[in-house]
Amino acid sequence: MALIGYGIGQGGEDKQTLTIAASPTPHAEILEYVEKNLAEKEGLKLDIRKFNDYVVPNTATESGEVDANFFQHKPYLDDFNKKQHTHIEPVVNVELEPLGLYSKKEKSLKGIGSGDTVAVPNDSTNEGRSLHLLDEHGLIELKPGAGQEATLGDIADTKGLKFKELEAAAVPRALDDVDAAVVNGNYAVDAGLNPAKDALVAEEAEGNPYANFLAVKDGNQDDPRIKKLAKLLNSEQVKEFIEDKYQRAIEPVFGPVGS
Numbered sequence: 001m002a003l004i005g006y007g008i009g010q011g012g013e014d015k016q017t018l019t020i021a022a023s024p025t026p027h028a029e030i031l032e033y034v035e036k037n038l039a040e041k042e043g044l045k046l047d048i049r050k051f052n053d054y055v056v057p058n059t060a061t062e063s064g065e066v067d068a069n070f071f072q073h074k075p076y077l078d079d080f081n082k083k084q085h086t087h088i089e090p091v092v093n094v095e096l097e098p099l100g101l102y103s104k105k106e107k108s109l110k111g112i113g114s115g116d117t118v119a120v121p122n123d124s125t126n127e128g129r130s131l132h133l134l135d136e137h138g139l140i141e142l143k144p145g146a147g148q149e150a151t152l153g154d155i156a157d158t159k160g161l162k163f164k165e166l167e168a169a170a171v172p173r174a175l176d177d178v179d180a181a182v183v184n185g186n187y188a189v190d191a192g193l194n195p196a197k198d199a200l201v202a203e204e205a206e207g208n209p210y211a212n213f214l215a216v217k218d219g220n221q222d223d224p225r226i227k228k229l230a231k232l233l234n235s236e237q238v239k240e241f242i243e244d245k246y247q248r249a250i251e252p253v254f255g256p257v258g259s
Contacts, residue, residue, distance in 0.1 A: 017045040018225045021057035023071040024050050025186050026095065026242070026250045027212065031070060033241050034232050042228045052169075055080075061217050062086040068226060070094065070233075073210040074257060075148050076125045087218040090257035092230040093211040095242055095250050097185025099129050100199030101137075104175050109200045112139060114160025116179035121168035124149045129203075129210065130182035131155065137201050148209070189249050196248035211253040 022028040028050045035046040049066060051057050057069040058080055068091075072080075077088055106112055118139075120130040128150040135142045141157035142150055152163055164178055171181050172191035180200065188195055195202035203210070214233060216226055232238065234254040242252045 016043060016225065017047050018068065018229060019047040019049065019066045020229075021049050021051055021060055021066045021069040021071070023052065023054075023057075023186065025189055026097070026246060027070045029245070030094065030233070030238065030242065034229070034238065038232045038235065038237060039229075042232065044225060044228045044232075046229070055084075058084070058086055058088050058215075061088055061215065064217070067220070067223070068214055068216045068229070070214050071212065072215065073125075073212050075128075075209060077215065079125060079149070088215050089218045089221060091214040091216055091221055091226060092234055093213045093253050093255055093257050094233045094238075096203075096205050096208055096211045096253045097189075097250055098195045098199075098203040098205065098208075099126070099133055099182060099184060099210075100188060100193070100195035100202035101133065101180055101182050102172075102175060102188070102193060102199055103180040105179050106200070109137060109139070112161075112180050112200070115162075116160075117162040117164055119164045119166055119171050119174040119178045119181035121171055121182065121184065122165035123168060124151070126168050126184060127151060127165065133182060133201065133203060134161075185250060189246065194247060194249040205251040205253060208253070209258065211257070213257050 020031060022031055028048055031046060031048045039046055057071055060066045061069050081088060121127050128148045131142060131150045134140045140155050140159055140161060143154050143156045146154040166174055168184050169187055171183050172187050175181050185195060214230055239252040242250055
């Protein structure tokens with residue numbers, strides 16, 4: 001199940017320990033900063049369990065094997081809850097991983113056109129994000145009313161582009177073999193890419209529905225430990241940590257999660 005470094009067990013060892021499932025980058029890194037620098041002052045202990053998998057963190061939260069998770073955005077969670085009949089709820093936004101279009105062959109957006117192949121993530125949420133990014137910048141034209149989970153079948157005009165659908169984690173590795181690729185922010189960071197510096201074009205942070213948040217099973221939002229962690233994750237110290245460490249490859253986006 002792609003669990004890194006930990007076995008799945010029951011929740012915290014004591015009432016103050018909060019067990020959290022998180023993706024390694026940037027989620028676990030942000031939590032580790034909180035654990036080392038902020039949690040002790042609040043009387044909070046964190047047990048951070050790292051996953052590369054996007055399913056187990058939610059199912060483990062639903063079952064109570066972990067107390068919370070930090071790895072996902074609202075469109076993904078809504079789709080997951082609907083399909084898996086889970087009851088996971090967002091608590092507070094923390095950061096955004098902007099999706100970007102990258103190329104090793106072209107230095108500007110104008111260089112991408114008819115006959116070129118673009119790699120995109122093949123999961124429903126991120127493929128839709130990718131296609132909307134391309135549509136917004138005139139590289140393709142989506143059909144009217146194409147939603148967040150748009151697919152290649154929702155393209156009204158490809159403008160001559162060809163597409164290669166890959167698992168999101170594999171897209172950065174395809175950059176040598178395609179003309180351009182739309183890469184998730186976390187995988188861009190892992191590949192040494194920065195959407196603010198290296199992307200031909202990237203998503204804007206303001207009004208973006210894909211902010212990543214702390215989440216719990218419904219009913220646990222008022223757990224005092226969750227409230228403490230939510231406060232710390234939205235602190236000025238965490239904002240400065242994200243800005244300094246990721247240099248706009250990851251953007252701090254704090255506050256309530258929109259509907």
